[in-house]
Amino acid sequence: MKLVKGLALGGLLAAAAPLYAADYAIDTQGAHASVNFRINHLGFSYVTGRFEKFSGQFSYDAANPNAASVQVEIDPASVDTNHAERDKHLRSADFLDVENNPKVSFVSTAYTTDGNGGGVLAGDLSLNGVTKPVEIQVSQIGEGEDPGAATAPASTAPRS
Template sequence: MNTFLKTSVALGSLVLASSPLYAADYVIDTKNAHASIEFRISHLGIGLVTGRFNTFEGQFSYDPEQPNDSSVTVDIDTSSIDSNHAERDKHIRSGDFLDVKTFPTAKFVSTQYSDNGDGSASLTGDLTLHGVTKPVVLDVSKLGEGNDPWGGFRTGFEGSTEIKLKDFGIDYNLGPASETLYLNLSIEGVKQ
């Protein structure tokens, strides 16, 4: 083997070893309703208002051998908020809360995935909501992975976090019990 060929093989091996070659890319399966973004918030300190965002899309990259290289991006249509009450949803879409005409999309872009070694992890990222971008941390659990009946391969996760509405410029006064919004996400991704 000549020197040029040996050098080329060595460089190629180095590039392959140093790149995240084995990470798989997934598209979040919102088309078939195998994903959800749900929320809850206290109502007057007495009960809970719950709901969901019906329209969103995203993708993630995940390698079970190197989970800390994982990444995720999610775009949410803020006008798709659904609390099972039309008048309340109209108010939430207004300038008092989400102001969906001005801010039609919320976005999450991960910056770090820290695997705990037991199927759980912390996912840190930037959440843009109501025109404000702030770091948030989600507690994440891997739900499973495997082949589906349609010839694809899927991996699923769930995660939760809480945010202070005022941190995102949403300062409509609902009382001190209603300052925190709790988010729960369940995603199933289809390997590309």
């Protein structure tokens, strides 16, 4: 369960449009979102990692940021710490037990802005059949129109 302490959801509110409330799908194909973690390793160093497969959506209204909401699902079998044997152990019943728990989920329950482009996203994290409340520090890193959206061809082909 120590893995939960380092769970970070990056970029979830970064793409929000400034003028109106909207719903967004989290961009899991590009470099706009990631699910990362950092955990203390035996008191000597930190192990960092990420989950390669996840999906989700969020709603954001710049006029009412405290109404923001987020929902994310993570495939725990996609854990990657850049060490194959450790990843195999993390997938085992000792940690993520991916065979019996094929999904990790986060559903927000509240967002409180700090008035400076950041805030705290509170929600319920479900992992290994246990749901616990967590709080995630959020920082806004930018917003606006996608400059490539008007010129990029639409594609429904899956990316590899």
